[in-house]
Amino acid sequence: MKLNGAAILIECLIEQGVGTVFGFPGGAVLPIYDELYQRMDRISHVLTAHEQHAGHAADGYARASGKTGVCIATSGPGATNLVTAIATAYMDSSPVVFITGNVPQSLMGTDSFQEADITGMTMPVTKHNYLVTSIDRLAETIREAFYIARSGRPGPVLIDIPKDVQLAETEYTPLSGEALIPQLSIKKPLTQLRPEGEALEMYKTKAQPRLEKAAQLIAEAHRPLIYCGGGVALSGAQGELMELAERIDAPICATLMGLGVPAGSERMLGMIGMHGTHAANIAMQRCDLLIAVGVRFSDRALGNAAAFAPNAKVLHIDIDRAEINKNVSTTLHITGDARVVLDLLLSRVSQKNHASWMTQARSVEEEQAPSERFEPRQILQSMAKVAPCMTVATDVGQHQMWTAQHFPFLRPHQLITSGGLGTMGFGLGAAMGAAKGDGEGRPVTLVTGDGSFRMNLTELSTIAHYSIPVIVVIFNNGTLGMVRQWQTLFFGHRYSQTTLDRGPDFMKLADAYGLEGTRVDSVEAFAAAFEKAYASGKPCIIECMLDIDEMVAPMVAPGSPIDSFCLN
């Protein structure tokens, strides 16, 4: 059938199984929104208040659902507003397809109204991007974009479609199943799906020597430690990872993005890094074999790279070859999908017993002085008691680290957080996307700070309008707490521009948006409010009044060895 470019785009989205898109209309995407209007029975659209949050919503949707998120914005400012969301998705390997309109090609390059070179701007923060110059390439480009976004190491892909391409017509043939997989000019690990059948046999042959060596390293190790990252969650390798830990009798530590993988296991020492647990950070420095799976050795996890895991041989398993030897030199690496590699490795390692190492690693005490104050740990523990499996999104700052430390995550992707880019303002969009991405419509909690929340509270109108079940828990300490913490520790208590003594009154704000708001200053009041909110399944705000000098501990100063704590 003959369709215009805008219609082909929407049909291609439906073809990919996209049920929900997030976005904001504008002049250069009018044809797209017109075709969307005519297909509202087959695809739904969430209108946000700002393009950035539509981008974060698509990202949150992708993380929660395991599908590819989709976000649409217009040319110029609509497109540039997406840049932060795109960079956020890129740093955390989240599969999102961003679609922008652009001015007609006849006007491109003339500085016309709302024109921006968004492909040029987003090259460094996309896995790939496209400027579609001909209607003949449109359907193929969209299929390729979806494939690239979710294959290999996932990531965002942007498609910029000039208005004349949206309006031009061509023959469109719907495709499904295998036919949707594009013929890329070259196959690379980066753009490959998990190997199966013949591809798996080929992979086995190639990987064999490295797998043998890895098995040998494991056999020789006395103090192995598994270091688990977001790649394990993305590849769905938690079962294999836990089995390996049992088999080789090793403790596990996780990165921020890997939390929830080693769920409820006694082997889990906690998060590694700047705000990691004593047990995890100390084990890192004592281990003699570090088995790093799906991690990228971020500086926030490493502390001082030169002093990192000084006694250990490093076995690095990752799908992205460029991560190998990037920040830390490895003894041996295996490039590939974590689930496939761990599965192949499991067949080569025998049962080990490292009882004394396990005891040593686990015996490190965490200092958790009981507190009289109303403090973050109590809030998070009380939240987990009510809804242990609930998806929790965060913004960025102290509340994010407290959530990572004190909420016992039980499954991969239960925590939705901006780990790599550290985007304040990520949370509300991401939480609403995650709630839309939850097949059963269960509530999602956003833990945010008063600073972060002021960057995205405009989306309260969106969650209110669509009744998206997001419980907004604001940790209000009247300051940009993480920055204040650094000013306390490293800048002589000079609180430059971090005190937030200027409102708004979040309860009045909730009222303005027609949401229920509760302000609490005790853990009992919080528990009651949260229980009620969770049961209601309605969006609402719970504001927790915290002390301005509450700190995130433990802490390792940036650039210090990971076991040299400046706060306990």
Add this chain to the structure above:
Amino acid sequence: MYIQTDNHPRYTVGVLVDNEPGVLSRVSGLFFRRGFNIDSLAVGPTQDPEVSRITLVVRGDEAKIEQLVQQLYKLICVQKVQVMSNRNSVERQLLLVKVSATVSEREGLMRLVDIFKAKVLDVTKNSMVLQVSGDNDKLASMLSLLADYGILELVRTGVVALERGDGVMTSDIFD
């Protein structure tokens, strides 16, 4: 990442890329943001109209070059990357130079043209345009000799290189 790499060895890197708009920008942008210094860059089509070949000369230690190769592979438009050493490859660069040359100086210049197997492309009363090709060392010594006459303007293509022998550019990207 932004480490001064001037004292490090030179590597010549051949890159096969999709012949599409924006590819050069993707490759050069990557070099800039990852902190690699490019000494020279040359690009042109190959025998396959859908494939272009970029030749880069970069400096860095082995780890840095490994990282560069792997980062290049992450670009969807990059098909193959090959690091060439001086021993196993031939490389050439073309230089056009406009030299100040009075009538009395022409003869001396012509001797240099002869020695360096250069070509004279244009002559006026006051200047000559010469074409010289060769490796870096040859061009450098030609330029130092021409400096005595006065170099008015010069342009060079950047290094292009091919591996010696029958082999053509292949790469196993698994490792």
